Amino acid sequence: MQKDLERKFLLDFEANQNIVHKICRIYTTNKDAHNDLFQEITIQVWKNYLKFRGDSKFSTWMYRVALNTAISLYRKSTRIVKTQDINTVAYKIEATQYDDTEEIQLKALYAAIHRLNDIEKALIFLYLEDKPYKEISETLGITNVNARVKMNRAKEKLKNILNP
């Protein structure tokens, strides 16, 4: 039983790990911290996997656990943002696969997101991932109206950083 559950978890997590990597890239600014947060999220997802019931998609459930870990459980400070560290965020991005402008845009986007606070990061991340407001408000535990208000503010702030 335990073995089956574990195998299912490993396959589910492996298939959806890109979500976790994106969250790590948003909330950390160097490779060590990225791996550290990734590890903590893996632990939390596995520890709570028994409580995951199939009534929602695994990925939806994982968004919540991963974001909660990044916002509330992860201890390391992310206040120090070094420019070269932002560049190392792109170490994983293979430039050959897509055209220059998108690569530059993506770099700028990550750099801008790093300047948002933890809550704004979560809002923008969920927006970029095309999550509906219902899911956003349920994940963060705020009302639908407030999710919209906060989202608009976060978007405005992001736009100002991207295009001052």
Next chain:
Amino acid sequence: MDLLDNYKKAWKNQPEEASKRSTIEIYKLAHSRSASIVKWIFIIGILEFVILNTLSFFMDTDKSNEELNALGLERFIFYFSFIYYVVLAYFLILFYLNYKRISVIDNTRVLMKKILVTRKTVKRYVIFNILMTALIVIIVTITTVQNEFDIVGSENIILIVLILLVLLVLTLGIMWLFYQLLYGFLLKKLNTNYKELAKLDTNS
């Protein structure tokens, strides 16, 4: 939203993580030890209960008991200890229940609130301890002053009371500073995030 739409497109087209973890790596990570803030709060909370309760073992209790008996305070100390341990048990149970209630599956706001409540339980326990210590010091001082007023003389009494007061304030000050540093370090981020998230919702 034209500007962000372009960036969103770039976001969507971003390549998958280059160094993906294999199932074996994920297995190893999942079974490693958590270093989450909740775990730290639990460990530090337990340490606080333990340290505050073992402090008395380092004191010469026999001698101080004799002195308290001489002051005629044995009955008071007996009831006081009884109440103290009942309250201690209450705090320990509350702390454990709060800790168990923390779940990363909750929504972000509820999760943060539960973490902060758990930490507050310990804070209240510490305040309770400080008040009890202060109460004992004050009662013992008053009783001593009443009993030995004629022997020691009024000038010395004032000096003793003053020294005791200074020591009391100093101890409390150091404890307070220690707490500010410890929990400030641990919970600064969480407090900021909670306020940020709760900011608008309190009005609605």
